Amino acid sequence: MSYKVLRKEKITPSAFLLEVEDERAKKVKPGQYALVQWNDEAEPIPLSFLNVSENSYTFLVDVVGRTTLEMMELLEDEIKFIEAPCGSPFPVEHYGKVLLISKNWGIAPLMNVGRALKEAGNEVYLIHVGENEERVYLMEEAGEEFGEVLLFTEDGSMGEEGNTEWAFRYFLENYDKPDLVVSAGSNLDGQIVSKVAKEKGIKHIAMVNAHILDANGLCLACRVLVEDKEKLACIDGPWFEGDKVNWDYAIQKEAFYREEEDKALKEAIKQLRRLKAKREG
Ligand SMILES: Cc1cc2nc3c(=O)[nH]c(=O)nc-3n(C[C@H](O)[C@H](O)[C@H](O)COP(=O)(O)OP(=O)(O)OC[C@H]3O[C@@H](n4cnc5c(N)ncnc54)[C@H](O)[C@@H]3O)c2cc1C
Ligand code: FES
Structure with a gap:
């Protein structure tokens, strides 16, 4: 099962909003997150719900490494896998x-x-x-x-x-x-x-x-x-x-995986450059 991308909008050079169609939006409670794997090879990453409606939700994605960079550059119409909603909701009470x-x-x-x-x-x-x-x-x-x-x-x-x-x-x-x-x-x-x-x-x-x-x-x-x-x-x-x-x-x-994460990001930047050069002919 895959999930339809309804909107993908770059809001700064390193961040974008991503709205996805999903009936499970109804079940989302404040402060929960989703585990998102944008294609079969990608690492699943947690993203928090920003806005939620009847049958869709929106994430804000900050580009910090390989997966988020590839999502910004390559993700088009659909996301391969989403586990949602995840995590315990925020304890909403009257605090003042x-x-x-x-x-x-x-x-x-x-x-x-x-x-x-x-x-x-x-x-x-x-x-x-x-x-x-x-x-x-x-x-x-x-x-x-x-x-x-x-x-x-x-x-x-x-x-x-x-x-x-x-x-x-x-x-x-x-x-x-x-x-x-x-x-x-x-x-x-x-x-x-x-x-x-x-x-x-x-x-x-x-x-x-x-x-x-x-x-x-x-x-x-x-x-x-x-x-x-x-x-x-x-x-x-x-x-x-x-x-x-x-x-x-x-x-x-x-910080445990920082070295591997830095290597993966450098490799992804190289691959994206090659892909861009190929597309531009
Ligand atoms: C509960 C939760 C909610 C989050 N919500 C958002 C959000 O709404 N928007 C957003 O932009 N980011 C969110 N993040 C952070 C986001 O998951 C990471 O920035 C993302 O996984 C980075 O992946 P990468 O491959 O692009 O970068 P990488 O180079 O792999 O990692 C960069 C840094 O991101 C963190 N990270 C990497 N992989 C994971 C992982 N599997 N799980 C958690 N952290 C990881 C680590 O701190 C790492 O040093 C959330 C994280 C958590 C734990
Ligand atoms: S992410 Fe595997 S136990 Fe929490």
Whole structure:
């Protein structure tokens, strides 16, 4: 069974929106993700639901390596395999004032979760931190949906210059203290948010990134440590209480395949160049 691509739209030089037709969209709950394998040879990768409708859903895909690059350049009308919905939903409750802090693609799950939190009567604010202007997206949409949206880039190419710690501390100095902070998009940034939230006595729920291979609890690749107990990010997560996560372990595990991932990306760039040259004759 394959899945029809309804829309593929490049929104920055390194990111695109991807809308896919799938009846299982009805079953999706806030904060869940899908495991997407775009063709038979591709590695399955987890992508969070950004928007969900009756029979389709939309992902925001940030191009960071081989699979996401090939999806941006080569994916056309259909996706070979999608496991969905996956993961435990976000605990949507009435918390009061909620601050969302996204890094790069983290804005996709946070827009999805933020909408549900707003519907549950919470006052929702968003800080987006992009590495640079290419990692800034959906700001207009976020501005229409949430109370206040603050934009920072680490290199100062758009919005205010600042990293996640700087942005979070700026918010705490200039706005009322939130009852909950929710972060997504990076373990390094999740760890920083966790540190500041703990210091200020604010509850923190974080999306923890782990290598997700099968999304069904069988391969054990996505193990993370939460309160010193092993949890599976694919089914117990991806959302965990930030102060209970062993961030050093998650960050160390995430870097484990970096050499192979860099090699695969270089090879993919070479192959795409050859393909382009062949097409241009
Ligand atoms: C629960 C969850 C939800 C996510 N949602 C989104 C999203 O909405 N949009 C988005 O752009 N990205 C999302 N990601 C990250 C995305 O899955 C990775 O960027 C993608 O797998 C990279 O694959 P690649 O081959 O292009 O890059 P690679 O070069 O293979 O990897 C680059 C980096 O991506 C991460 N990664 C690689 N393979 C996996 C994998 N199988 N599982 C998890 N992480 C991996 C690692 O940190 C790695 O260092 C999500 C990750 C998780 C865990
Ligand atoms: S991805 Fe295999 S157990 Fe979680």
